[in-house]
Amino acid sequence: MHINEILFWFLTALALFSAMMVVFSKNPVHSVLWLIVVFMAITGHYIIMNAQFLAIVNMIVYAGAIMVLFLFVIMFMNLNAESEPQKSKWMKFAAVLSGGSLMLILIAALKDNGGFISSMRGEGSIGLIKNLGKVLFTDYVVPFEISSILFLSAMVGAVVLGKKDSSTIVS
Amino acid sequence: MITMDLLAINFSLGLEKLLLIGAIITFSLIVAMYTTYAERKVAAWMQDRRGPNRAGPFGLLQPAADGLKLFFKEEIIPLTSNKTLFVLGPALAMITAMLTSAVIPWGSSIELFGRNISLQIADVNIGILYVFGVVSMGVYGIMIGGWSSNNKFSLIAAVRGASQIISYELAMGLSLIALLMMTGSLSLKTIVQQQMEGGWNIIYQPLGFLIFLICVFAECNRTPFDLPEAENELNFGYHQEYSSMKLGLYLFAEYVNMFISSAVVSTLFFGGYDIPFVDETALSLSLGANTVALLGFAALFAKILFFLFLFIWVRWTIPRFRYDQLMDLGWKKLIPLALANMLITAVVILWLNK
Amino acid sequence: MPVIPINYYIFLSLALFTIGIVGVLTRRNAIIIFMCIELMLNAVNVLLVAFSKMHHVAAFAVDRATTAGTEAQLFVFFIMVVAAAEVTVGLAIIVMLYRNIHSVDINFLNRLKH
Amino acid sequence: MASLTNRAKVLEQKPMSFMERLYLPAIFKGMAITFSHMFKKKATINYPEEKRPFSPVFRGLHVLNRDEEGRENCTACGLCAVACPAEAITMEAAERKTSEEHLYREEKYAAKYEINMLRCIFCGLCEEACPKDAIYMSETFAPSNFTRKGFIYAKDELLIPNPVTDKEKYEIAKGLREAQLKNK
Known part of the structure; x- marks a missing residue:
């Protein structure tokens, strides 16, 4: 396996895991911090695709500025796991189910195509x-x-x- | 360029880079250690005192003694704190302080064992933006540490620190845009090479330099902008609940930050590893490329030392700002000034190119 | 030459998007919902960059001086810009909301008549 | 409202000039001042190695004096205890036996002599009150201790070393003061 592919799988796993943690962690501050990890993983993806500008803008704007704003607001409101409003179990189940079926439909619709991404040096200078x-x-x-x-x-x-x-x- | 240099690793290149990273991290830690010593010594001199002189000759072992003391102190984690984040905070502060050193050209290249080794970990062609990215990450070390301590003083200090860093990042970026318009490149190595040929940037951008310097002081949380640590209103600031080496990491990160920002300032405005009034190519013919590279590193180090001294000098001269004064300076003075500087630079560049 | 099928990126982006949707549906905290929307925006960004890269690689085989795919990356840039503006206003709204009802629970948002 | 006194000084409050509002000249001036201080003579000394000379009138720890033959001067008259405003001194008198003439100068002596250093205010009134020149204050500081009891100095801690048997220590204890006084 080429190191590029290893990085791809690692970053993908990281992004998906932390995205789940954003949704499922009870403490809002933890959610924000996990979202920062998601953005860092996405930045890594941009670097693999040689989109340097977007990578660094993603890091500065999203991870560096927007998330700090979120953190500010949450810290000032003193939100924590105890005061976090929760939906009922059935509502959550229904939400996950509908989300999953949406994903299935989208994957089914988009799975057939033959494109590929290479990371050859000369081919990726647009970023x-x-x-x-x-x-x-x-x-x-x-x-x-x-x-x-x-x-x-x-x-x-x-x-x-x-x-x-x-x-x-x-x- | 990052990708391919990073990914097309062969063994010897990887080894070379690893060694370089190790060397630079060790070097910056040692320099940071002795900056703490220098701070106490210079502070003493400026107050007509002698400063630490007991541990070792001239007190040179004082930083080691301080470090040992911090290591052996009891590690207290408050019961109501958020344990994971409490540990993560100082680590983040230290890591982000260190990360910036990756793009700074510490010298030209040296020939060793038949290999041409560049004294820069990664010549990224978006070097300055990378620096900005890492600096904006540095906020989290403060915020996480302050929030997870579960103490209102820490929290207020953390929020203050974060908003200060974010506010001054704007003016910092704007003051640099004028510089970047002149150099036309974001790579720090290219900027240094241009300064070698065309004179240091400080000559062309004195106002930009001043704004940048003020913002660097604010980013490092140094006096006169050390509001997050204002003892008289916030006790000890965002690291109030910390003890032992975790506190040590926070304090140490400040000094590493100082060192790295001195390196960035001297690279951007003072020619980096350029030896003043000397033609490097002519010198390398007579002395050999390796000697000149080492001399260049020494020149850079001398500039860094000057800025470190400036940091300390200013700290023991100027009193702390009030918080509203700080924000006033950042938003109402520095940003318009930086914008004006940018416009004037743009006009002059256009006029010269006409 | 390392080649990653575009499908992988599509699936990654879809997964992120779906997680965002699930987050919007399951949570009641307005800030978390807002964050999940950011997550969805980012999923789209990943997809756009991947497509831009694929497009560019395909065009590069024909013409080595091509700039095909630049538009998509600029599009991502504009998405980020708009997202930043949106977050400032959105958070300001949430802060004002919190001031009025002392909660960020969206179930309390039916009190518009007050 | 009329001011109570005529001493109030009206401050001139004119707006700052442009140069003053720049702050930078003032900052540079301040930095020049601190920089010049780096090369000034240091006010501190390396304490245990170097010591500052005491003033001739310095009042340190008490010392019970002996005469040249090594006999104690104190006769336990109690004048020092009476003079002491802090009531730090206690003593018990005893009569000198015939065999003890080489120990005590007069026929009465202090069998017990204690000074509570926690009470003592180092005013020197005991020194003034003593008719026999038996107690005087040296130029040593009160050293630290771990217990309160340790600060009650008994006779053996207060007595000056014997000038006959322990010449050197006596000279040291006698201290710099004599030398200083002589120099004057």
């Missing part, structure tokens, strides 16, 4: 920053600018939502 940047700032410059406006509005929105309403303080 490099140089190439991605060139396309991003020429062909996709308008969506890029629009996304910056999106960010600005998200920022304003978050501040407006998070700010304590002065009328509620009085009451």
Whole structure:
């Protein structure tokens, strides 16, 4: 087995196991930490596929920024395993069942195709920053600018939502 | 490039890299050890005292004595803490502090046993982004440690530390963008080579350097930004519940962080392993490539030592910021400054290329 | 030459997506549900990158200077950008919710009339 | 409101100038100050090896004196105990036998003489009160101890070594003070 394949299986197992732990761990903080592990595994997958830029962006944006936000919120709300609301056993069973059947259907629909991924060096240069940047700032410059406006509005929105309403303080 | 260099391993290359990793980790641990010594010594000198001078000649064995003391202390894990995470916290802090050293070029290459060995663990072509990624991981060591101690002081300190690091990462990134526009490469090795030819980046980016330096201080949780450890309001900060070597790892990670960030600053702005006022290629003809590589490493080390001294110097000069002042500086001063710096650099580059 | 069939990536991505769905269905904590949505977004990202790579490898055999597959990776980039914006707003909403009903249980969210 | 006194000083509160708001010059100034301190003379000394000279009026541990022939000066008159504001001194007197003339100078001596160092405030009034020059305060510090009892110094701990039989120790115990006084 080539080391690439070993890495693939290892990362896949890691990603799936920790994804399950995200769903099934009782303590929300543990869920967040397992989700970070999932993102790290996915980052590893990106590196195998030689998508360096996405790998590092995934690490900085998802694992480094978004998950810290989640952790912040959970820590401030002081959520722990005891105060965690639980659904009834039957609801959970039904959820797992329906999820499993969805997965079966999707796999059945998508299983027949003959593509493959190779990790030869010369064949994988599109994931490099140089190439991605060139396309991003020429062909996709308008969506890029629009996304910056999106960010600005998200920022304003978050501040407006998070700010304590002065009328509620009085009451 | 990471993948293939990583995956197309032959035995001798792997051995070489492993040895290099071992050497660099040992080296940074030793330097961190003696930074603690230097900190106490310099602090003493600045306060007209003598500092540690009992353990060994000039107190040189003091760090070893401190380490031994920490090892032999009782290991206390609070009953109500979250045990796994409590242990994971210091480990994460230490690992993320160490990981950054992988992309720093510690020197050019040396010839040994007929092999050309590059003094850099991995010449990743997204080197700086890798540094940022690892730095953003460093938040978790603090947050997990602070949260799992189950102590409100620790928690507040952890949240403070994390929000401080996240806030200053922005200004840090923005100040670097100006630099990257000039160099046109994210690989640290390329940046160093460009500085060898075209002069150090500090000449072109003094403002960027200043912003970057301030952000580095904040990222390392050093005074004047050591809010997470503000004794007068938060007792001992996020590692309050820790004892023994787990506390040691946290304290040690701070010094390793200092060392690595000094290395990053000297690589980005002070020419890395470039020996000032000397033409390396001419010198290597007369002295041999190996000697020049070692000299280059010595030059880098001298720069690192200067920055370590600067860290200590600033710590014993400037008092701590208040928390709102800290956020004010980060968001309202440094980020606009960095943006302005970026714009000016862009305009100048465009004007020169016209 | 190491070759990994695209099917493996499809299955990985489907599994992650399904775990995300199961998470949304089983949990009542709004933050966890939000996290599971992030998981689903990431499953899609993996799939997009894998397809982009496959597409590129196929085009590379014909034309060595091809940039086929770049769009998919940029698409992933934009997904990440949007996800970051979405998380900030979403978490702000959850925090406000918590302030009002002192819980993040979504079963209490039927009190919109208050 | 009128101020109670006219001593209140009105501070001038003008907004900071641009250079002041930059803070950097001030920071550099501070750093220059700390840097210059690195090369100043150190205020500390390596204590057990080097010692600072005591002032001639320093009051340390008590010593019960002997005369040149090695006889104890104390006559157990009790004036020191009376003078002591902390009531740290207790003693019991005894009469000198004929065979003990080489031990005690006067015909009465202190059979028991104790100073409680935990009570003592080192005021030196005992030294002042003593008519026979029997008690004086040396320049040693009160050493540490593990028990409270250990701080009640009995006669054998207080007595100065015999100048006849133990010349060297006597000189040491007599201490630097004599030398200092002589130098003056």
